[in-house]
Amino acid sequence: MKVKVVTNILEANERLAAENRDIFREAGVYVINLMSAPGAGKTSVLERTIKEINGRLRLGVIEGDIAGTDDAQRIENLGIPVVQINTGGACHLDANMIREVMNDLPLRDIDILFIENVGNLVCPAEFKVGEDIKVMLLSIAEGHDKPLKYPLMFQESTALLLNKIDLLPYTNADLEKMRKDSLSLNPKLKIFDVSCRTGEGIGDWVNWLLTIVKK
Amino acid sequence: MHEVGITQGILDIAIENCKKRGYTGIESIKVKIGKAAGVMPDSLLFAFEAMKVGTIAEKAVLIIDEIPVSGYCNGCSSDFSVDDAYVITCPKCGHLSLRIDTGRELNIDEMEVF
Numbered sequence: 001m002k003v004k005v006v007t008n009i010l011e012a013n014e015r016l017a018a019e020n021r022d023i024f025r026e027a028g029v030y031v032i033n034l035m036s037a038p039g040a041g042k043t044s045v046l047e048r049t050i051k052e053i054n055g056r057l058r059l060g061v062i063e064g065d066i067a068g069t070d071d072a073q074r075i076e077n078l079g080i081p082v083v084q085i086n087t088g089g090a091c092h093l094d095a096n097m098i099r100e101v102m103n104d105l106p107l108r109d110i111d112i113l114f115i116e117n118v119g120n121l122v123c124p125a126e127f128k129v130g131e132d133i134k135v136m137l138l139s140i141a142e143g144h145d146k147p148l149k150y151p152l153m154f155q156e157s158t159a160l161l162l163n164k165i166d167l168l169p170y171t172n173a174d175l176e177k178m179r180k181d182s183l184s185l186n187p188k189l190k191i192f193d194v195s196c197r198t199g200e201g202i203g204d205w206v207n208w209l210l211t212i213v214k215k
Numbered sequence: 216m217h218e219v220g221i222t223q224g225i226l227d228i229a230i231e232n233c234k235k236r237g238y239t240g241i242e243s244i245k246v247k248i249g250k251a252a253g254v255m256p257d258s259l260l261f262a263f264e265a266m267k268v269g270t271i272a273e274k275a276v277l278i279i280d281e282i283p284v285s286g287y288c289n290g291c292s293s294d295f296s297v298d299d300a301y302v303i304t305c306p307k308c309g310h311l312s313l314r315i316d317t318g319r320e321l322n323i324d325e326m327e328v329f
Contacts (some may be wrong), residue, residue, distance in 0.1 A: 001238065001327065001328050001329065002325055002326075002327050003232065003236060003325060003326055003327075003328055004324070004325045005228065005229070005232050005323045005324065005325055005326055006322060006323070006324060006325075007228050007232075007322065007323050008321060008322055009221055009224040009225055009228065009246070009321045009322060009323060010221070010224060010321055011224075011228070012224060012227065012228075013224075090217070090220075091217060092217065094220070122253060123217055123253065126217075126252075126253055127217075148303050151301055151303060152251075152253070152301075181311075184311035184312060185303075185311070187312065
């Protein structure tokens with residue numbers, strides 16, 4: 001007997017992600033899914049962002065890593081509520097992982113929740129976790145060929161932070177090509193040149209965050 | 216990289232649908248996988264063989280229908296279809312701004328039950 005099913009295989013994840021989003025909205029939390037390759041500077045950007053916001057908004061963080069609690073410790077040191085997820089090998093966070101830890105955070109006392117995804121330019125772009133927007137980082141030393149090699153993440157993101165901009169004189173990276181290719185893949189992408197080491201550009205990024213959250 | 220999770224999704228949906236309709240076993244499951252879905256068919260088949268054991272899909276065959284990437288080019292106003300997993304530029308005119316219509320599917324299509 002043949003039966004038609006016609007169901008999205010990721011339906012369970014998509015449904016859970018939509019439910020997560022409802023819970024976050026109800027609690028008044030704006031959620032940003034932060035993605036990049038390992039070592040691009042996700043946690044450093046969060047540290048800089050927390051300092052720059054300086055209490056103007058109440059922040060919270062969920063840290064996703066295959067193993068370890070180093071990142072969560074760095075955030076906790078700044079006095080921000082944080083939960084660490086260890087995926088134990090999985091290459092991305094999914095909606096169920098977020099569901100299991102979301103109530104460990106004081107959601108009603110958080111304006112923006114950053115979900116720092118597992119370092120990986122591929123899979124995190126495929127799985128919704130309950131976010132309002134996706135933001136990605138690409139660091140200068142990763143090279144200008146990345147947008148065209150890993151197009152999906154650039155297409156799915158609302159904003160792109162080109163981090164470690166202070167390294168530009170020491171690499172062969174072509175900043176204009178990075179920008180041009182990223183915008184070709186996603187003409188609406190908002191791009192910020194930043195450096196977590198010098199603090200360059202962090203102010204512009206934070207001002208943008210303040211405006212989108214107010215909306 | 217996440218084929219195990221996807222395989223679990225396939226099995227969960229198929230088994231639930233089979234039981235809901237009052238059948239006791241699954242002979243085959245046909246899935247449509249877009250070439251740009253980020254899923255390797257070989258890995259999916261490998262995971263399926265391992266994970267179906269002990270379920271009502273134990274004897275089931277997984278049939279994968281690969282969907283090519285196709286869409287519309289805003290540059291030369293024409294439709295295109297390619298064999299590659301990702302398409303960055305229009306195969307006809309090289310334009311970068313493309314609308315992708317197929318190739319990211321990840322669906323169970325139909326199954327045979329008994």
